[in-house]
Amino acid sequence: MKLRQMGLAGLFGLIGWVGSAWAEPQVFAIEADDLTGQTINLAPYQGKALVLNFWATWCPPCVKEMPELEALSQAHPEVQFVGLAIDTQRNVKRFLEKVPVNYAIYVTGHRGVQIMKNLGNKTGGIPFTLVLNADGSIAEQVLGQIDSAQLDQILINLKN
Structure with missing residues (x-):
């Protein structure tokens, strides 16, 4: 009986390990639309440190x-x-005319809520920010507005 329990514990541990190993690759499979309406995925960002902000x-x-x-x-x-952006392309384009940014912006619409939930944000609340190491592992998750000094320090630590 004890051996069977140990075997089950090992199996569940392995499932947990495999699950965590697969958590990061799903980030790079995310599909969204660019501002011209073309569907893209995040695969080009694989292998680089990444800040992903919903x-x-x-x-x-x-x-x-x-x-x-x-x-x-x-x-x-x-x-x-x-x-x-968990929004419409039209709203995002208008917004970026007033508040331009130099980093990439893509539109997920409402399916972004499920994407966030799949990445660990069980409430689906925004803003939600993920920081990934170059190896794709999640270094930090922030639900709510970022603290820029804290995020700056996290990004400095990614270099080390």
């Missing part, structure tokens, strides 16, 4: 943190920044 034009904390994310993207050019 946001919307109607979300005040999201809007407030965008200039901070822009500044951090300029301060850390070796890190890729990507914004995934």
